[in-house]
Amino acid sequence: MKLTDVRGLELTTDSPKAVEHFNASIAANAEYRLSAGDLMAEAIEADPNFTMAHCVMGYYMKSAEAFAPPEASMESLLAAEATDLSKVTPRERASVAALRAWVENRQDDAIAIWDSILDDHPTDLLTLQLVHYRNFWHGKAIAIKDSVARAFHAWDASMPNFSNVLGMYSFGYNENGDKVRGLELGLQAVELNPDDLWAVHAVSHVYHDTGDKDKGIALLSGPKPEWDDRNAIREHLRWHESILHWDKGDYDRVLDLYDNHIAKAITPFYLDIQNTAAVLWRLECAGVDVGSRWKDLSDVVAQRVVTRNLPFTDVHLAMVLGRTGEKDRMNQLISSIRSDADTARNSHEMSSAETDLAVCEAVDAFCQADYKTAIDKLLPARWNGYRSLGASDAQRDVISVMLGQAALKANENTLARSIFAQRVESKPASQLSWLWYATALEECGNETEAQQARSRMLTLDGSLAAA
Ligand SMILES: [Fe+2]
Secondary structure, three states, X not given: OEEEOOOOOEEEXXXXXXXXXXXXXXXXXXXXXXXXXXXXXXXXXXXXXXXXXXXXXXXXHHHHHHHOOOOHHHHHHHHHHHOOOOOOOHXXXXXXXXXXXXXXXXXXXXXXXXXXXXXXXXXXXHHHHHHHHHHHHXXXXXXXXXXXXXXXHHOOOOOOOHHHHHHHHHHHHHHOOOHHHHHHHHHHHHHHOOOOHHHHHHHHHHHHHHOOHHHHHHHHOOOOHHHOOEOOHHHHHHHHHHHHHHHHOOHHHHHHHHHHHHOOOOOOOHHHHHHHHHHHHHHHHOOOOOOOHHHHOHHHHHXXXXXXXXXXXXXXXXXXXXXXXXXXXXXXXXHHHHHXXXXXXXXXXXXXXXXXXXXXXXHHHHHXXXXXXXXXXXXXXXXXXXXXXXXXXXXXXXXXXXXXXXXXXXOOXXXXXXHHHHHXXXXXXXXXXXXXXXXXXXXXXXXXXXXXXXXXXXXXXXXXXXO
């Protein structure tokens, strides 16, 4: 028997109760609510032969990553495959095939299947989210926007979770350089549903990239009890708040956010590792003593060297291992990435692994004060802003900061001047950018320009004005 979901897509089940739980779960997942998994479990309980409920549970388990047992996504896949797939719709069958590809870490195959599903069913919200996120984490920046662009015609404000689609589209535009359209769509999404944390997240990215720090802080700061029932997006939004304060030179506030939110309940989940290591690295680049905080990350990082997941996480694992002097684990990490490069199945995987390897080797060299090697490793992939690593412009900025710092420390002053000249063009509202640019100019003997850069810095909002 066929019923339909809240957006009219066919579901093979004869249980209206199961569909009710299914709809509630998809809506909860769209808002990053912790209840999404339990609601899908209730759908399965209402109809144990509900193929899509098993499949979506598999998607959840794979997305939950370190929060779920390693075998959980495979168990859901097998449960979905054990239902009668000859009786389900082509969309449902394709979804199960995509889950198998993803569980087997054939990311590109999964994305191709999801793209195909969306060609026929552009209102399949969860599939749209999955393709959006996987493109994001696997360095396919153009596809972050275009996957939504292909589906957008089928959506309007009367449809459930439209804000989520607006939020994805906003983020896609932002990551492809159109901050104006990104902000327009993002604000529309937040106005439609302030509870939609992907929409809030998209707007926070625009404010970061455009240097609208106070607007970003106003959006993200405060107790936020409404975030209590959300997953790790909460800590990532606090990370966003922290880098806005970092850019203003308010390092006490950054440490406060780090200690009381970002690292407070640190887990091996990849986003936690990225958030924490990136904050500590940025603080040190600004000359802040972070005390024993790197050491506090050792245990969770040790687990992830064995269970690596994303190139961008590898970079942060390397930061922790480099800062804690764990050379054996660093070698283990680098050797594992090198084997990824050796076994890449296509040019995209090759590019991703090679960039991953180069950046992690650069981190290793940087932490051993071998700044010239760090520069040599980082320069080749500078041309595309390390996009092959996945993640956002805001997140990958830490690598550009590292390159600039390495150039200053290696007395490669002309290179440092070039790097920070580029940075003040792209981040003219950043006091730190102007401070580093002024330092590089001074090292090059460009006293007049250095003075002008310092004067420019003093016109900007932030505590570095007193430096
Ligand atoms: Fe983000």
